[in-house]
Amino acid sequence: MSQSKTTPLYEVHKSLGAKMIPFGGWDMPVQYSGIIAEHTATREAAGLFDVSHMGEIFIEGDPKIILDFLESVTCNSVSSLTDGQVQYNAIINRNGGLVDDITLYRFNDQKYMICANASNVDAVYEYLKPIFPKSGAKLENQSANWHQIAIQGPKADEILSSYLKSDLSKIGYYKFILFPFNGEEVILSRTGYTGEDGFEIYSSNVTGVKLWKELLEHGKEKGLLPVGLGARDTLRIEAKYPLYGHELDDTRSPVQSGIGWIVKEKTVTYPHYDKIIQEKKEGTEQRIVGFELQEAGVPRENMPVLDSQGKNIGITTSGTFSPSLKKGIGLALIDCKKINHGESIQIEIRGQAKSAIVFTKSFIPGSIRKN
Numbered sequence: 323m324s325q326s327k328t329t330p331l332y333e334v335h336k337s338l339g340a341k342m343i344p345f346g347g348w349d350m351p352v353q354y355s356g357i358i359a360e361h362t363a364t365r366e367a368a369g370l371f372d373v374s375h376m377g378e379i380f381i382e383g384d385p386k387i388i389l390d391f392l393e394s395v396t397c398n399s400v401s402s403l404t405d406g407q408v409q410y411n412a413i414i415n416r417n418g419g420l421v422d423d424i425t426l427y428r429f430n431d432q433k434y435m436i437c438a439n440a441s442n443v444d445a446v447y448e449y450l451k452p453i454f455p456k457s458g459a460k461l462e463n464q465s466a467n468w469h470q471i472a473i474q475g476p477k478a479d480e481i482l483s484s485y486l487k488s489d490l491s492k493i494g495y496y497k498f499i500l501f502p503f504n505g506e507e508v509i510l511s512r513t514g515y516t517g518e519d520g521f522e523i524y525s526s527n528v529t530g531v532k533l534w535k536e537l538l539e540h541g542k543e544k545g546l547l548p549v550g551l552g553a554r555d556t557l558r559i560e561a562k563y564p565l566y567g568h569e570l571d572d573t574r575s576p577v578q579s580g581i582g583w584i585v586k587e588k589t590v591t592y593p594h595y596d597k598i599i600q601e602k603k604e605g606t607e608q609r610i611v612g613f614e615l616q617e618a619g620v621p622r623e624n625m626p627v628l629d630s631q632g633k634n635i636g637i638t639t640s641g642t643f644s645p646s647l648k649k650g651i652g653l654a655l656i657d658c659k660k661i662n663h664g665e666s667i668q669i670e671i672r673g674q675a676k677s678a679i680v681f682t683k684s685f686i687p688g689s690i691r692k693n
Contacts, residue, residue, distance in 0.1 A: 367545030377443025383459025469530025517561025580610030
């Protein structure tokens with residue numbers, strides 16, 4: 323059995339009393355002070371996350387060559403990006419499923435960065451490498467050279483701006499800048515995975531450790547806490563964000579997976595383009611939806627989903643007790659082309675059918691700035 327990798331913050335996490343667990347091939351903190359405390363801090367003040375297990379793949383070269391390549395492997399419209407913009411996208415495999423869901427950064431027309439999920443970065447690189455243009459462009463997996471932390475929450479902007487002594491309020495949602503810090507240019511990106519406002523910060527490993535330690539101390543009086551994977555999961559479920567290996571996988575299309583909104587019509591096509599475009603227009607026989615329990619219970623993944631008459635119509639893909647709503651919520655893959663917000667379903671928890679309603683939007687409003 324191969325040993326889990328560790329991030330440059332591993333010893334720092336241990337010194338903070340973090341409970342460590344294996345995740346996506348990495349040894350990562352699941353909690354420090356407790357999942358509910360960390361979750362609440364992120365919703366009400368700010369949380370600091372080690373996400374340096376994520377992967378960074380750079381594509382550089384001739385503008386037309388790299389744009390056509392990116393359009394041919396992803397379902398969103400890469401040509402719509404402008405310099406300094408980030409895009410949520412997905413790489414489509416040869417069967418019409420997902421290699422990974424990604425964020426795509428455009429520095430300029432000759433340089434892009436793919437941020438891939440920790441467990442998938444090697445798969446993404448190995449998928450792209452054989453089909454990458456033989457000349458005029460280069461593809462590099464630079465993950466080992468990059469560190470990433472995220473500060474999330476309604477006070478994230480205030481804390482980070484104060485620490486960097488710079489007004490970051492002009493950085494729009496899903497936009498990024500290069501910021502001079504510690505003798506290098508770090509990437510400050512107004513993105514995240516919590517449903518709250520905040521930033522993801524890409525830097526060298528040495529600078530990443532410095533940022534973590536100093537930010538944590540600087541933001542302490544504002545309520546900033548270190549946050550582990552446990553609260554990261556409850557936060558993303560409340561925001562109704564999918565997770566690869568749960569809502570997303572290599573067999574389901576983006577429409578089936580609940581991220582059909584990123585499927586765009588375009589001239590340069592990707593695998594199974596016509597079928598996926600048709601799915602977006604006409605719907606699919608299966609789809610991911612959210613649900614909220616109407617009685618006591620904590621849903622987990624792989625629990626049966628029933629309609630109001632007790633007929634099995636699907637299975638849960640994620641589930642948790644929501645610290646914000648004080649009730650059970652989750653996501654499920656159901657056999658239904660159309661279903662309405664508020665429709666009654668049931669979740670079978672340990673042999674007992676619990677009443678629930680369908681949620682087709684985020685469970686919480688969050689503090690994301692949409693400007």
